[in-house]
Amino acid sequence: MPIWGCRMIEALYNFFIDPFVRMAADFPIFFAEIVISGLLAGVMYSLVALGFVLIFKASGVFNFAQGVMALFAGLFLTGFMNDFGIPAWLAIPMTVAVMVATAWLIERLVLRHLVNQEPIILFMATLGLAYVLEGVGDLIWGSDVKLLDIGIPSGAWDWALDSVGIYVEKIELTAAIVAAGLVIVLAYFFQYTRIGRALRAVADDHQAALSVGISLRTIWVIVWSVAGIVALVAGIMWGTKSGVQFSLSLIALKALPVLILGGFTSIPGAIVGGLIIGVGEKIAEVYWGPVVGGAIENWFAYMLALAFLLFRPQGLFGEKIIERI
Template identity: 80%
Template sequence: MMFFLEVTISGLMAGVMYSLVALGFVLIFKASGVFNFAQGVMALFAGLTLVGLMEKFGLPPWAGIMATIAVMILLAWLIEFLILRRLVNQEHIILFMATIGLAYVLEGLGDVMWGSDVKLLDIGLPQGAVDWLLDDYNLYVEKLEVAAAVTAVIMVIVLAIFFQKTRIGRALRAVADDHQAALSVGISLRTIWVIVWSVSGIVALVAGIMWGSKSGVQFSLSLIALKALPVLMLGGFTSIPGAIIGGLIIGMGEKWAEIYMGPIIGGAIENWFAYMLALVFLLFRPQGLFGEKIIERI
């Protein structure tokens, strides 16, 4: 029983990590209908920049984070100015292709600026196991993962309030809902895009910090983006809570499958299980758990 609990908890914690990446996708998809292939690389880029700034200039963690946020905002502005603005009114697939290009540019840029070796990221997040759980219940839970979970919860609450209660949140929802109508009430698409990309850049930074603290800032980080795909299929591309719940289900399902089915069919389940789950899900609920149902009149 204790073992089952431990597997479940470690699955949920891994899921939180996926959710952090998936959140960034949802933000951009909601506001522009574009699947941002570069989201994973943005997390990597943010992580690299943070480590680089802290090492090069000996900044304390908080200053490094502030500086990185500034860099991410600048990046968002550049992306709008150099890419999005030129592709207004193009098909979504073209914008999607542009984000693939962006992914490679960012990866190269990070490499050129900060080098390609694995870097340790230590901003003073707690490490090791949560003692009392280990002592009293013999449960191994990493402090870092608890911190990630708490951060994710805070981020979702802040984003939810932001979207529901503030005028920029309202503008974001308006743009997501109907471009033309949004334009007619005077919302500037350019401003909205910069804001959305900035916010998702900051979300990417949080994801980069968590993954980086866990396993070092390295280029495989950008591959985590791919794991966010099944998370989004499950949760729905437009739902913030969906990204979280989807992440938890995928993380938990993966761990269960690995532990309980792994020995039967011979391991390595973690690599494909998430995609399998998402595929089955697509058959029954194509809009995802929390996605908006698409009803088209013919």
């Protein structure tokens, strides 16, 4: 091998491999912390990605408004709790009702008029919807940062920190448990219920589903309602962490690489994608970030997702689309 080839390999090794070998050997606890934190952060991204997957899976629509729906749900929840003094156990079902009503309105005012339109038209409609929901939320509840406290524990998990010396965030641990529960419920819903099967039929072919008597409108209301409830869960987790505020809608940007990697139609894909992105971006930020000035985790997540795309264009768990010409 020529000398320049050896040098190139050595440089690549020094950049990509050596930091981990040294860090894992010198600071194994720190390395474990990064991986655990990455996994848990990934679950938080997955919670947002799940909403996208649900709607895409059932209607072929990429719902640009999913991040805003998390904000919208969070605004209503904090509004009910903080402005009207309603306890969390009642405010949460009330917010679910709001999200179901919103889904019904979206179907009535937007989707109903766009049946059989090109996917790009539906996507553009959700883009407009994002702005409408954000504006309505602002009008009703104002732009202030709102404290959200429904009793989810926050801070470090004391036992892990004091006994093992590993830092694990309690909110994220709770999110992981909630996400696991959500995935089980959603998987059961899609695989074993009549409505779930109807949702999958609609996703495969609108017109074929209509021809066998499936009501497209009802299905859309159901799927947008479920996505609204998932958005509420995401809003609660992220809102507990940072307060409910308008930047919450930007968490959608964190879900996009997860979707690209996991596939737009797979619920397990959203979870696995989230875990890979979470760990990948944390490792990149801590070990490679300092070399290039830091703050690389946002774009690194997209780069990682794009790298996966080269080998699996449909994502890790996405359905392979074969079209006959």
